[in-house]
Amino acid sequence: MIALTLILFLALLFAGMPISFVLLGSAMSYFLFNPIAPSIVAQRMSGSLELFPLLAVPFFVFAGAAMARGGIADRLYGFAEALVGHWRGGLAQVAVINSLFMGAMSGSSNADAAIDARTVVPIMRKQGYSNGFASAISACSGVIAPVLPPSIGLIIYGLLTNTSIGQLFIGGIIPAFLIAAALMITVHQVAKRRGYGALRPHRMPVREIAVKARHALWALAMPFLLLFGLRIGLFTPTELGAIAAAYALFVGLFIYRGFTFGETYELARESAHTTANVMLIIATSAIFSVVLTLEEVPQTVVGYLVDMTDNKYVALALINVLLLLLGTVMEGLSLMVILAPLFLQVMQRFGIDPIHFGVVLIVNLTIGSVTPPIGSVLFTVCSITKCSIEEFTRESIPLLMALIVVLFLITFLPATVVFLPRLLF
Template sequence: MTIAAIAFFVLLGLGLPVGFVMLGASMAYFAQNPMMASIVAQRMSSGLESFPLLAIPLFVVAGAAMARGGIAERLYGFCDTLVGHWRGGLAQIAVLNSVFMGAMSGSANADAAIDARTIVPVMRKHGYSNAYGSVISAASSLIAPVMPPSIALIVYGLLTNTSIGKLFLGGVVPALLIALALMLTVRWTAAQQNLPASRTTRATAREVLSHGKAAIWAIAMPVMLIFGLRGGWFTPTELGAVAAVYAYLVGAVLYRRISMRDTFDLLSESAATTAGVMFIVASASVFSLILSLEQVPQAMIGALTAISDNKYVVLVIINIALLLLGTVFEGLAIIVILGPMLLQLGKTLEVDPVHLGVILVLNTAIGSLTPPVGTVMFTVCSITRCSIEDFSLAFVPFLLALLGVLFLLTFVPGLVTFLPDLVF
């Protein structure tokens, strides 16, 4: 285990992507025993032989089709009629839009990239600072990995044998709480900075209905998702296929925004995103085998239960550790490595696996916005050309709001488990 640990930190220090770090450490571990060297390839292959994993590329395609098919623009128009007259209207629109987009993309990076390319330039023209617009794009994107069809929740459910349908429903209320917390923070910061509304008067009922009708095909997708799962019409994987076809047909046929050339680009982009996710999953499956062989989960459980047998004290410690890990590791890698171990700890402390999964995903999502290696932060800043220093300063009030939601969900598990228990 010592050689694997040294290899892990050396490769991490060299700046390699975390998938290669885990794979390199695993190869160093198994190279000590030539008889076991072939297990790396076998484990990587078997780690991807899972039907639920098919949901990931399907939902990635659905999100890409939504972004390219003109659906985002119609959602912006609809959100403008609802909250555009509020102070800081453009920022409020970005948050509310992420509620709808999060129910389509399942990825914080995808949602943040869409907002950074579309709404941040508009915010700058209306007097918002580049840093503020960048922060809004990044912070509101945290709704996507919590709101179904979250890719992170699919991976967690697959690795821990937790119902993906329950995880999807468990993320609905937390996602709405995140949106509420961000909108209240926007209201406060907009008053402090004297930021304008995006429209001078409240939209009339006719305007709301008109824009709602234009965006109805986009709004129908999350409704279809919830009722499709509840009615037993689709498994999460089958729903991914339906969502991908639905999103493509809406963009190509109804809105006429996706051409054949766009189709090739859309599929290429989705393939690249999926390959990155799958490589991390495959590498982590080998790395998790090492952790199991060395009995790391048992050691971690023993160390944490030695501190306290109160599950809330242990959950607070886990939250702090995950927030720190999230600043230097990619969120999906943390979920793949620590998810099964934390599930064992959760069973020991009688923590609901759905509750634990949502907390784990939200922790890693918050970490993706914080320096020094926040992936969503770098995605947004690279698009908007915002400095990390300016971003970090503007992000402070939003970080406090997100941490407030995280600890509220930690101490009130019913906010996560209520809807799954009610529906299932």
């Protein structure tokens, strides 16, 4: 029975069906030929959406959209340019720093990469950068965003595995800075080889940097205020989403005036569509996870890993390689909602910290979103910059290698993830 379900799953997937319909269709085929009542499908789908922490998802989606439209991107770009514009490959360095800032606002690799593709890439092309490299750095720097709070991926992982969302948020901070550092080192090497220069010959005076920081102060204050409130218990991660949405709306409307009251409806409609897509995937993945559980697939996977090794780091390395391969053909969120419950027993068997594994999982799956042939961030950026997939792939190789080095660094050095959560919580 499970063989038929998996065959239908692969057939629908390669036919180009949306992943929610792939999950639902293949799961329904299992229940149609199974004595368990098909009514369990509707019950399980509705039950999976009744979790209180899921309320954070629409709030964070709205906050990210409001931040992107509210004039914050321009101010953060100006501050990033003030900090690293004098470095070799200055514009590409600005793109990385800008992603570090924007990641703490949106929590979405697609949103962050799209902003860079629209704002930074045209300037890079005028300065002599190849379209492929400009597109690749925009996409690869977007990997930073889902690792930082407010990350939708970390929220969903926390719900699926019953892991503290607050600690997951804090655990992503050091890996995000490691990713930024690795990309900036790679940009420096590429710029040195190709002759990409700096935006200006000298460091900007401290007074001018302070002026740029003051202009971006409302944007820069958001992640610090939210994390501080979370740490002292002022609000829960779910309430954090509502606070973030209200803050983003206030700043966009009254401080930066990036949009008007009349545009808030379109903003809410866009956020509702994104939220509905996420919720449908969660609901349908719950059904698919029931199929996997009934067929004891998690136990089988654990058994194979135990037979292969009794070392948790070897097991993590094998899981990383598997996910990197799967990430080239499947969307990251779909993989997470399918595999996170599956790997929960692996974590328990090998004594792997769920905070550590959660951040590793998010980094891994986000790398998959910029790799061909199926990568949501890849297609988002290339559709905006009109870059061919072939050119993007060729130019992204050194950047992807840097990302994979960081992935295995945080895999084999758990302290890079768990140090801050243990210190603060």
